[in-house]
Amino acid sequence: MFEISKTFTFSAAHSVFSQQLNPKWTTNTYPKCRRLPGHGHDYKLTVYLCSETLDKSQMVTDFHHLSWFKQFLDRCFDHKLILSLQDSGTLLFLKKLNLIDDDVFSLPEIEKMKPSVKFYGVETDFSFVSGEIDVDAIDLSRFIYLTFDNFSCPAFSEKSVVEIDFYQRLLDGIALFKYSPTSEQMAKFFYKFINKNIEPLGVRCSRVSISETETSCATYSE
Numbered sequence: 524m525f526e527i528s529k530t531f532t533f534s535a536a537h538s539v540f541s542q543q544l545n546p547k548w549t550t551n552t553y554p555k556c557r558r559l560p561g562h563g564h565d566y567k568l569t570v571y572l573c574s575e576t577l578d579k580s581q582m583v584t585d586f587h588h589l590s591w592f593k594q595f596l597d598r599c600f601d602h603k604l605i606l607s608l609q610d611s612g613t614l615l616f617l618k619k620l621n622l623i624d625d626d627v628f629s630l631p632e633i634e635k636m637k638p639s640v641k642f643y644g645v646e647t648d649f650s651f652v653s654g655e656i657d658v659d660a661i662d663l664s665r666f667i668y669l670t671f672d673n674f675s676c677p678a679f680s681e682k683s684v685v686e687i688d689f690y691q692r693l694l695d696g697i698a699l700f701k702y703s704p705t706s707e708q709m710a711k712f713f714y715k716f717i718n719k720n721i722e723p724l725g726v727r728c729s730r731v732s733i734s735e736t737e738t739s740c741a742t743y744s745e
């Protein structure tokens with residue numbers, strides 16, 4: 524069996540609402556990773572691909588054949604704040620901004636004008652989808668991961684310019700993850716996503732490792 528690996532980096536923040544520290548095992552009992560505004564990491568993500576045989580280039584596959592994944596990371600993870608749809612704090616925050624109601628995401632009107640935003644998502648079967656939200660609301664239960672870009676809205680007053688800038692910076696910067704954004708859940712997400720999308724290339728992702736810091740790492744394989 525051959526195995527190759529390629530390492531990617533991206534900078535992102537997350538809020539780990541699920542953190543619960545056991546005082547018997549740590550002197551740091553305050554779960555600081557739960558803080559809602561999030562904390563950032565320079566993530567290091569290593570993707571391992573395996574194959575029994577080599578292709579016509581005498582490779583498992585060319586390292587460049589992962590450039591689609593690099594593009595996905597740059598567009599959907601780099602400089603995002605990853606929040607969880609399981610986190611009651613995240614849901615309350617988005618509800619207070621009139622962005623969600625139950626499981627439905629929609630854009631609030633700004634001074635009677637209708638905004639629009641592009642979305643990039645990974646659905647529950649791990650397929651990638653993209654589109655535009657304007658008048659339509661979207662059902663959040665379709666997604667394991669959802670992020671936004673290019674929020675825009677016509678502006679006719681100084682007040683709406685400020686409000687549009689607020690929603691643009693907020694929405695272009697947040698990503699909603701179905702699970703808690705721990706290294707473990709993110710490693711599993713990337714493993715499943717890569718395997719779903721790399722199948723036509725004739726190779727398999729054997730594992731994914733993620734490091735948030737120089738000294739910590741989580742790996743997922745099946």
Ligand SMILES: Nc1nc2c(c(=O)[nH]1)N=C([C@H](O)[C@H](O)COP(=O)(O)OP(=O)(O)OP(=O)(O)O)CN2
Pocket residue numbers: 539556562704705706707735736738739741
């Ligand atoms: N098993 C996991 N443990 C922790 C995770 C995780 O995803 N899986 N995440 C965190 C936090 O995100 C934290 O910011 C990073 O972890 P940590 O290694 O504790 O980082 P520090 O730099 O604060 O560690 P020190 O070695 O104490 O300086 C926490 N745990």
